[in-house]
Amino acid sequence: MTASAPRTTSSWMTPELESLRDQFGRFLDAELKPHAARWRRQRMIDRSAWTALGGMGALGAAIPEEWGGSGGDVYQEMVLLDTINRRCSDLANGYSVHSGIVTHYVLTYGTEDQKRRWLPKLCSGEWIGAIAMTEPGGGSDLQALTTRGRRDGDDYVIDGQKTFITNGIAADLVLVAVRIDGTPGAKGISLIGVEKGAPGFQPGRPLEKIGLHAADTAELFFDGARAPVDNLLGGIEGRGFYQMMEQLPRERLILAIGAVAAMEHAVEITRAYVHERKAFGKTLFDFQTISFRLAELATEAHIARVFVDDCLVKLAENRLDNVTASMAKWWCSERQVQTVDACLQMFGGYGYIEETEIARMYTDARIQKIYGGANEIMKLLIARSL
Structure with missing residues (x-):
């Protein structure tokens, strides 16, 4: 067999980060990837996998040690994310939401108080996190959300429904986007932490998807659900929409990093x-x-890697804007x-067999153009800046 194809070296990569990538990759190969087929069958990642990731220091890698994290930086965090997309992609969706977004x-x-109560459990894997924005009739239009909350003594009472929620069934903490007291527009939206077992909160059925079969994706129902006032994220009402908007560049870069890792991995296995x-x-x-x-696919993957690396440096320096x-x-x-479609074609009939990796990559890839803001919305945002 020919030697391995050259791999794009990121400008920010260091020997320490290379060592972290190799160590984490070996851990995934030995400890978690052997269970992936079962996760796909049961439509759920084992809770033991979350605690194993926590024990490895792979949850909350950029969270300060005082809150239970590893005290690293965004580069360490994204190396872990890139590696998990390459070496054990069945974990990638839930991992990205939990460790890359919720924490x-x-x-x-x-x-x-919220950091003290929530972050150590999220970073250890004792708790699994989710964020609930999307509603059955809302899609990418966050300002149109209808889930309502009202103050009742020391609690918020929440009524409404969310859908397509990653980690929805397993989650111990869900950050729920809620409209407080019917206030219209962005100013009425807050994020409230709803914990597993809260009265009136019930996860629905796991949604049967065409891909991402190991990812727990669910509907969530709130029927007079109660959450303590102390669970209002940040403690100030009406900040939820702005919090979500401020985090969107990070979230969209996370999706782009996963996309590039998948492109490169698809080219690698197809080349072999x-x-x-x-x-x-x-x-x-x-x-x-x-x-x-x-050759064309390898070139496009290289271009994507260079672009994403530039975005990552901007994120690390707090310069990544929503348009970019x-x-x-x-x-x-x-x-x-x-890329994955073209690679599958080169596998011929074997590419259409579900047990092959390229087939799973094909069905898993399609959602990338939809979640995190549909690509049509991305183009609308870009067009508005021109």
């Missing part, structure tokens, strides 16, 4: 396959149609879907 909401906006698979007395790679197409993050999200997710 950062709590760290950035939570009161001292076409060098070994023979037809008409030659390897598939010997056919110019195959080698040229693979929207560009990264839509372009990389579109290219991910196209």
